[in-house]
Amino acid sequence: MTALQYPASYYAATAHSQPDRPTLNADIETQVCVIGAGYTGLSTALHLAEQGLQVVVLEAGQVGYGASGRNGGQIVNSFSRDLDVIERQTSRQHAELLGRMAFEGGQIIRERVKQYNIQCDLKEGGLFAALNGKQLHELQHQKLLWQRYGYEQTQLLDAAAMREQVQSERYLGGLLDHGGGHIHPLNLALGEAAAVEQQGGVIYEHSAVIHIERGNPAVVHTQKGSVKADTVVIAGNAYLGQLIPELAAKSMPCGSQIITTAPLDEDTARALIPHDICIEDCNYLLDYYRLTADRRLLYGGGVIYGARDPADIMSLVRPKMLKTFPQLAQIDIEYAWTGNFLMTLSRLPQMGRLGENIYYSQGCSGHGVTFTHVAGRVLAEAIQGQYDRYDAFAQLKHYPFPGGRLFRVPFTALGAFYYDMRDKLGI
Structure with missing residues (x-):
């Protein structure tokens, strides 16, 4: 073996x-x-x-x-489906108990890093970036939702404030989570x-x-x-x-791909992400990125359902990076890899x-x-x-994917295509 x-x-x-x-x-x-x-x-x-x-x-x-x-190394609060989805599925008491745990994971990481002196390049701050008006409205809802569960560490940003956080023209606004962060995973x-x-x-x-x-x-x-x-x-x-x-x-394993640039000079890195936070956009098939400790841009995006290893990771992810940061067109990519996460139907x-x-x-x-x-x-x-x-x-409550093992990948990919088109159309 x-x-x-x-x-x-x-x-x-x-x-x-x-x-x-x-x-x-x-x-x-x-x-x-x-x-x-x-x-x-x-x-x-x-x-x-x-x-x-x-x-x-x-x-x-x-x-x-x-x-x-x-993984992308981002400390992101709550669950992949937010607390309002849980509220619609269960009782208020049940949702409140889960809600009290939605913001606990990042604190556990910080406790471990401090207690055991773990050197993992821990940085504070995470940003949800809105690409259209619908997504910005959803971020406004997310801020209010998290506040109902006692979480007060988010800050809404308009387009001008976004450009102070990330040097990209793509975003209409965002939600800065001061309790987010990133690490060398x-x-x-x-x-x-x-x-x-x-x-x-x-x-x-x-x-x-x-x-x-x-x-x-x-x-x-x-x-x-x-x-x-x-x-x-x-x-x-x-x-x-x-x-x-x-x-x-x-459950179904899914692949996500990440690339990492050559080291950037300090001025370029500082200009891209001045406060060294991590960013993810609000698309269903989202992009996520951050700077590493040695000033590389680490950029991930896309999902391959069924966790097949793509033949050319760079061709999948580099165009996404350049759409966000066209100023990096001449920067070399030094690492490209894939890894699997496990997705449930819910x-x-x-x-x-x-x-x-x-x-x-x-x-x-x-x-x-x-x-x-x-x-x-x-x-x-x-x-x-x-x-x-x-x-x-x-x-x-959890259910098997429709169609069993044979059809779960095409059915899920079809659903993702639908939501991806909605994101592109801003509806």
């Missing part, structure tokens, strides 16, 4: 050094076995290890191999893995799970070993494959339990940096017998 290695991304090229972690090649026992060393798994493991529980983490590749080490994952180990947890890399023997205790099997555990946490998200068919039926995260002792969290639908950190805390609470916040997520 070929060992899974990091893709040739900017993040992998600038990652901090890490220890050589072993592959599981024995039969062992633990209290909690976590499958996946991305943010969901690491957050869960760290919360549990801090409480003195014995935790083993199994990772098919390396720490942060999946979306946690490849792979270095955050590596720092959290080191924190897990500091607290007594054990991480095995290149130890893909091939079978879970359900029971109490459960037995998690890899190619060369096994882990007998009182509790199992499934945290593989888009990289779980068909290990758990009933989870795969309710675009809301799925959390639940298989039997009595196998927990899962999946389907962040593009808001994984923050939600995964909330999920880890909530799962850890449930494993220790505190179920109120876990139940708030577990009670959300």
Whole structure:
């Protein structure tokens, strides 16, 4: 079996050094076995290890191999579907409980960075950019909606104020979130893995799970070993494959692509994004971008449903970048990569339990940096017998994609085309 290695991304090229972690090649026992060393798994493991529980983490590749080490690095509050969508689906009391957690993920990240001195280029501030009047009206609604849940850190911007934040003529206005921010995502994952180990947890890399023997205790099997555990946490998200068919039926992996320029001189970088915040536009198929610590522009956009790897990432993303920043036409692109995130039909995260002792969290639908950190805390609470916040997520209704595995990609792509056309027409 070929060992899974990091893709040739900017993040992998600038990652901090890490220890050589072993592959599981024995039969062992633990209290909690976590499958996946991305943010969901690491957050869960760290919360549990801090409480003195014995935790083993199994990772098919390396720490942060999946979306946690490849994403846009943006700290974005709330969920992929905002709180007004949740309000229409459930009771007010239920929505309020979820709403209190909608702004928690970014704070958990900041707490971890401070407590464990994680060097991940943390910067403050995020901006939602409106391309037309309809989107600007929606941002006005978003500000009021978040205020109803006690969040007061947003600021509406008109076109002139937008140009003070980003040197692009595309935007009519925006919503500046002072509680947003951005990080080097792979270095955050590596720092959290080191924190897990500091607290007594054990991480095995290149130890893909091939079978879970359900029971109490459960037995998690890899190619060369096994882990007998009182509790199992499934945290593989888009990289779980068909290990758990009933989870795969309710979700779909999707690919997102990112490019990174050569380093920009200080004047050019400062002119593009003067206050070093991160930006995402309000399209259904959105673009997102920011500056890295060494003054490169990192730009992502587009979705490939079904997570096929595109033949030419640069040809997909570079035109988007130049539409936003035509002044970068002569700047070289030095990195281009793709990564998968997991989308649900409702675009809301799925959390639940298989039997009595196998927990899962999946389907962040593009808001994984923050939600995964909330999920880890909530799962850890449930494993220790505190179920109120876990139940708030577990009670959300989820359905399989229409058409099953064969037709979920074309049906979803057709829906995305519809919303993309609405964005282009401003309706």
